[in-house]
Amino acid sequence: MIILSQENRQRYFERIEEKSNQLPWYVVEYIDKRKRKLSPASLLNYCHDYIIFFDWILAEEIFKGDRKDIPLEILEKLTKQQIEDFLSHLEFRLNNSKLTVNRKLSALKSLFNYLQNIAETSNLQPYLSRNVMAKIELNNINEDQETLANRMEGKILRGDEYEQFRQFVAHDYGVINKENKKLYNFHVKNRERDTAIVSLILGSGLRLSELVGLDIDDIDFQKNTVRVLRKGNKEQYVYISDQAMLDLKDYLAVRNDRYNLTKTTKSLFVSAPMGPKGTTRRLTPRAIEKLVEKYANAFGKSSLSVHKLRHSFATRYHSAINDVPKLRRQLGHSSIQTTMIYTHIKNDELGAAVKKMDLPNEDE
Numbered sequence: 001m002i003i004l005s006q007e008n009r010q011r012y013f014e015r016i017e018e019k020s021n022q023l024p025w026y027v028v029e030y031i032d033k034r035k036r037k038l039s040p041a042s043l044l045n046y047c048h049d050y051i052i053f054f055d056w057i058l059a060e061e062i063f064k065g066d067r068k069d070i071p072l073e074i075l076e077k078l079t080k081q082q083i084e085d086f087l088s089h090l091e092f093r094l095n096n097s098k099l100t101v102n103r104k105l106s107a108l109k110s111l112f113n114y115l116q117n118i119a120e121t122s123n124l125q126p127y128l129s130r131n132v133m134a135k136i137e138l139n140n141i142n143e144d145q146e147t148l149a150n151r152m153e154g155k156i157l158r159g160d161e162y163e164q165f166r167q168f169v170a171h172d173y174g175v176i177n178k179e180n181k182k183l184y185n186f187h188v189k190n191r192e193r194d195t196a197i198v199s200l201i202l203g204s205g206l207r208l209s210e211l212v213g214l215d216i217d218d219i220d221f222q223k224n225t226v227r228v229l230r231k232g233n234k235e236q237y238v239y240i241s242d243q244a245m246l247d248l249k250d251y252l253a254v255r256n257d258r259y260n261l262t263k264t265t266k267s268l269f270v271s272a273p274m275g276p277k278g279t280t281r282r283l284t285p286r287a288i289e290k291l292v293e294k295y296a297n298a299f300g301k302s303s304l305s306v307h308k309l310r311h312s313f314a315t316r317y318h319s320a321i322n323d324v325p326k327l328r329r330q331l332g333h334s335s336i337q338t339t340m341i342y343t344h345i346k347n348d349e350l351g352a353a354v355k356k357m358d359l360p361n362e363d364e
Contacts, residue, residue, distance in 0.1 A: 012040030012213070012229070019047035023054065024070050026127060030114050041209055041229055048285070049107040052094075056086050072115065078132045087136070098139040109133045155303035157312040162202055166243075168299050170195040176298065189258065189272060194291055196244075196251035197269060200226075201306060203244030205313035205331050208306045210238075212285050214268040219248065238330065 013035075020031045027050055031043060038046070054067045062082070063074045090096040090104060112133040119127045157165055170191055177183040187194075200206060210228040218227040224245050225237040240248075255261065259270050259280045267282035274280075283291075289306055296304035314331060 011215075012044060016040060016043050016047060019044065019051065022067060023047070023050055024068055026072060026115060026119070027054075027111065029119070030111055033114070033118075034110075039231065041213075041231065045103075045209070046107045046110075049104045050111065052090075052104070053086065053108060056089055060085075072127055075112070075115070075132075076128050076130050080132060080135045083132055083136050102138045105133075105136065105138060109136075155301075155311075156308050156315055157202070157301075157304070158315070161301075162312065162316060165295070165299055165301075165304075166195065166199055166202065166247075169198050169295050170247075173295060173298055186272075192247075192251040192254050192258075193269060194295070196247045197288060197291065198295070198309065199244045199247035200240060201309040202313055202316075203241030204238055205310050206238065207310065208285050208288060211269070211306075212283065212288060215266040216252070216268055217266060218268070221245070221249075 016031065020028045023031075031047065034043060034046075051067070054070055057063055057070060057074065058065075058067060060082075062078070063070050087101055087105065090101045091098070096104070112128065112131045115127040116129070116131040116134075117126065121127065174184055174187040174191065177187065197211065201211065204226065206226070206228060210230065213229055214226060220226070220237070223237070223239075224242065225239050227235055227237050230236050255270070256263070256265075260273050261270065261280060265280075269283045269288070270280045271283055271287065272280070292304065292306050292309065293302075296302055310331075
C-alpha cells in the first residue's frame with residue numbers, strides 16, 4: 001500500500017466540500033477541523049450521515065426551513081426520545097443494519113462532542129451546553145462470527161447464482177420487461193454500465209465507496225487491477241477477475257457516446273444524461289445501491305445489496321482459493337488480528353488467485 005496521492009486527496013476533498021456546503025456552518029467547521037484526523041473517505045461518509053440526520057429533522061418538522069439554516073439551539077433541545085426515533089428511522093425505514101446504525105450514531109456523537117467540549121464562542125462558551133447524544137448508547141452487538149455467517153447464508157449469491165445474476169443484469173432483466181417500454185429502454189441504455197458495476201463487485205469485492213470513486217485512469221488493463229482508496233487513507237491496487245475486466249471493456253466501448261461524455265470526463269461510472277442540457281455526473285453511492293436493489297428484487301433475491309455482493313465475492317473466493325491472508329488483502333481488511341501474520345503476500349499470487357475464480361469450481 002502507498003499513501004494516497006495528492007491528486008486523489010484533492011478529488012476527495014472536492015466532494016467533501018460539495019457535501020459539507022449543504023450543511024449548517026457548525027458542521028462545516030467540524031468537518032474542517034477533522035481533516036487532519038480522519039481519512040477523506042471517512043469524512044465523506046460523515047457528510048452523508050449528517051445530511052440524513054438533518055433531513056430527518058426537517059421531515060419531522062422539528063425545524064421549518066432549509067437544512068443549512070438549522071441552528072444550534074435545535075440540537076440543544078433535541079430529546080432522548082427524538083434521537084431514539086431517529087435511530088428507529090434508520091433501522092426500520094432505511095433498513096440500516098445495527099452495525100450501520102452504530103456507525104451513523106458514532107458520527108453524530110463525534111459531532112456533538114465537538115460542539116459541547118471542543119468548540120468555543122468568542123466568549124469562551126461551548127457551542128452546546130447540553131449534549132443529547134451523550135445519553136444514547138450504541139447497539140450492543142455480541143454475535144460471534146459463526147452466528148453472522150449463518151445469518152448471511154441464503155442472503156448472498158452461491159454456486160451458479162453468480163453467473164445467473166450477472167446474465168440477468170446483462171440480458172434477462174430486459175427480456176422480462178420488454179412490454180414495459182420505459183423499463184426496457186432504460187435497461188437497453190444502461191445494461192453495459194450496470195453489468196460492469198455488478199461484475200466488478202463480484203469479481204473483486206470492492207466496497208461501495210471504492211467503486212464510486214473510480215476513475216478511468218485507475219484501471220490497469222495489462223495487470224487486471226484497479227487502483228482504489230481504502231480505509232486508513234491508503235491506496236491499493238486490487239485485482240479483478242477476467243470476466244469483470246471483459247464487462248468493463250464492453251462498458252467503456254459505449255460509455256462516451258452513450259452518456260454524451262467528452263474525453264476529459266474521468267469518472268468511471270456515470271449517470272444517464274438528465275435535464276434540458278443532458279448533463280451527466282458520477283454515479284452516487286445511493287444511485288448504485290438503488291441500481292443493485294432494482295435488479296435484486298427482479299431476480300427474486302431481495303436480500304442482495306452492494307455489501308452482500310461483496311460478501312458473495314468473499315465467500316466464493318474463500319471456497320475457490322481457501323487462503324485467508326490473500327482474501328484479507330483483497331478485501332482491504334486491516335483489522336483482522338488473527339490473520340496479521342499472513343499478510344506478506346506477493347502481488348502476483350493475488351492476481352493468480354483472482355484469475356482462478358473464473359475457472360469452474362467442482363465443489364459448487
